[in-house]
Amino acid sequence: MNSKTPSAADRIREKKKLFLNREQKIIDAALALFLSDGIDRVTVSSIAVKAGIGKGTVYKHFLTKNEILVRIMLDYEESITRTLAAGIAKAEAGESGAAAKAYFDSRLQRPELDRLVQHLEVRLIDSEDVAPQLEQLHLMRRSNEDSLNSMITRLIDRGVLEDVPPHYHYLACWALAQGAVELCFSRSWNYRLDSEELMKFITGVGVTIGNRGQYRDPSKVKSSGSKSDSGKS
Amino acid sequence: MNSKTPSAADRIREKKKLFLNREQKIIDAALALFLSDGIDRVTVSSIAVKAGIGKGTVYKHFLTKNEILVRIMLDYEESITRTLAAGIAKAEAGESGAAAKAYFDSRLQRPELDRLVQHLEVRLIDSEDVAPQLEQLHLMRRSNEDSLNSMITRLIDRGVLEDVPPHYHYLACWALAQGAVELCFSRSWNYRLDSEELMKFITGVGVTIGNRGQYRDPSKVKSSGSKSDSGKS
């Protein structure tokens, strides 16, 4: 009998799942439209159409349009955080450049998305309706920052990195990554064909930013004296 | 007598000057509003109010709102071009890092303006009106690019820079500068007080990007002796 007439609790659970599914649908639709049409041209109506639901329903999930945007930002930041955490773990385990590498890779993996999020942030800053969510975003970032700080401090102590304030290192990295993302979309440059190689070059720069006393082309590093893992061999 | 009764030509010249003054007033007003209120919140009406003129007058100077935006972009790009040209000249004269230095300095001199221009570009791309002006913008950039290419090629030949395609060098620089600008405004970072020092650090990174086989903290560079750690190992 249970299998035939699902309990009230079952039905509620079912409904919740459907509800959450729909929420994801909305986000996906919004994201797809933002990427394909540009932020300006996406309306709540078009999101609803793309998601295959009614416009009113969107407002059952998000109080305002801005909440959709901020949600996309949060989702993205979470994924960055996860990747970065893994990178930091690796770095702590000895691979000194791993954190920077992971960071670059995650941001450059979907540069169009990274860039979208940057632009969304510009839109939303000073929007009172999503101020709390933006605060949450900042908290996540600061938490990441703390982890980076600790890690970098240790690398400085071990003599791997230049002895400048720790945030110099990761902010320089952040800046380069930021710029690299924009680079993918700038229409002004002549050379854009070999962007993969170019990104490797830039990542190389990023990974070694602030390395003590040296820069090495990462593609040529095989054995070496400076890497921390040299001790392992 | 001439001084008492100005000729018709004189009066026309006078009028033109007034007209151009007003044009500058509009641009200044628009710029101020963009920087203080955000691109979204600036209307033609608010620009007119800020400039102290009527709404219709704006349209005597600019055919569309977009033309004001693109004009701001062009003005800025011109100033960048001038600074860069001076830097390139210096670099040709022997100071190998001068071009990169000049470039960073000019972009970081008014980072809020640099950033505004970036965001304006995102807005305007795909706007059919102002397409010609955007093309002009790209032409300016490509011209700069050509100059950089020549210069970098020479530096590579002289063994100063890594032997990678020349544009790797300046695009990495561009990216870092781009990111550095954004960094000035990101609200997520804890440390922003000593941004001047930070920018010096980043500029240092930029200036030595791709230097052959080495990175040197610019503040510590005195004598050379590259690849210093090779001896240590």
Next chain:
Amino acid sequence: MNSKTPSAADRIREKKKLFLNREQKIIDAALALFLSDGIDRVTVSSIAVKAGIGKGTVYKHFLTKNEILVRIMLDYEESITRTLAAGIAKAEAGESGAAAKAYFDSRLQRPELDRLVQHLEVRLIDSEDVAPQLEQLHLMRRSNEDSLNSMITRLIDRGVLEDVPPHYHYLACWALAQGAVELCFSRSWNYRLDSEELMKFITGVGVTIGNRGQYRDPSKVKSSGSKSDSGKS
């Protein structure tokens, strides 16, 4: 039970009906305003007020203001087409003047509307939006034209009408009807009281336009003798 709890389909149908009602309301409001205030003085806003709805609602039914205008034209042309078709049928059945009569009657029945439509057409021609709808309008007219051509050709063959190209007949009719409509509104003429009789007179002219023996090339008229009843003398 069905009657108590209408199905979803029922409700949707109900809604659609309401929606279409509202559409008609907009058209009626627009029409009333055009007739009373003149095309120039009617704004979308005033239409909305007259229809008792919000300005934005108008745009749920019509993409542009022009689409309201073109819709009025199409509605009118359809009614003309119906009347004309009936007239042509009668004419085929033997009443030779019936088509012209029907045409005149239908255009003169609401001359103010007929005239409005003429003026709307002048406004809309060259409007790129609504170009498709105007094409549709022309198609309707050409279809009417074909019917008239066939009919007139037969009347010519039967010797009822002068043997000139068929379109001479109906274009002359069209012109006279067109002018008669304008006549109703010209404010320059003294006599407008007995316009009904006058319209009968004109309709009479229209009905006999091109009747055989009626028309003489003015350049060839010298003595008479060509009249149809000349055989009697």
Next chain:
Amino acid sequence: MNSKTPSAADRIREKKKLFLNREQKIIDAALALFLSDGIDRVTVSSIAVKAGIGKGTVYKHFLTKNEILVRIMLDYEESITRTLAAGIAKAEAGESGAAAKAYFDSRLQRPELDRLVQHLEVRLIDSEDVAPQLEQLHLMRRSNEDSLNSMITRLIDRGVLEDVPPHYHYLACWALAQGAVELCFSRSWNYRLDSEELMKFITGVGVTIGNRGQYRDPSKVKSSGSKSDSGKS
């Protein structure tokens, strides 16, 4: 001495002439633009440019834009009046159809201008600023009307025309001419190549409108015995 230093009166006369020339220039420019671009798209500014003068100067000649339009109408009506007067004179001299012929010819000579004037009238009616000029226009027309009335009355007395109220005759003519003009511009008709022949046909209809024995009250048409004037000849 007179020839060398023109008197004040001479100079004033000279100026007046220049002033009137300019007025004509404005009218010509406006007319050309109306015909080429459509009434809607002509601005005072464009008129000034076309006339080769400043916008402000236009307002030295005409108090409002509407006064330019009404002036075009008056000029046209005057030319019609002249032609018609000549036609009436001929008709009085015995050529019974001459007036109608003259009228048709003058209106169909520049159908685009005739039509423009019609549309201008629709625009201006109810415009308070040019009400006096419009009244003047109506006076001209009524004067023409009186002449026509006299003439037609005589033709009726002579048995040339049907004995219906005189204005039936000329209003029918007016209507047909009006329609013929529109016909020249309607885009819906297939056959427009041989418009000259067509216009002759229509003019023929117009010239014989209401000729005795031509018109039959359609409601009374059964058999007929026409050709009343044959006996007289």
Next chain:
DNA sequence: TATGAATGAGGCTTCATTCAT
């Protein structure tokens, strides 16, 4: 006197949000 820069009312259209069904 001729000019054209300045003006601002007013038109069309968009779209986030609400709410009755």
Next chain:
DNA sequence: AATGAATGAAGCCTCATTCAT
């Protein structure tokens, strides 16, 4: 709960007219 029709504030742009030079 889901819907989408309705709303109206707000934005961009036009152009007849004015007026200081």
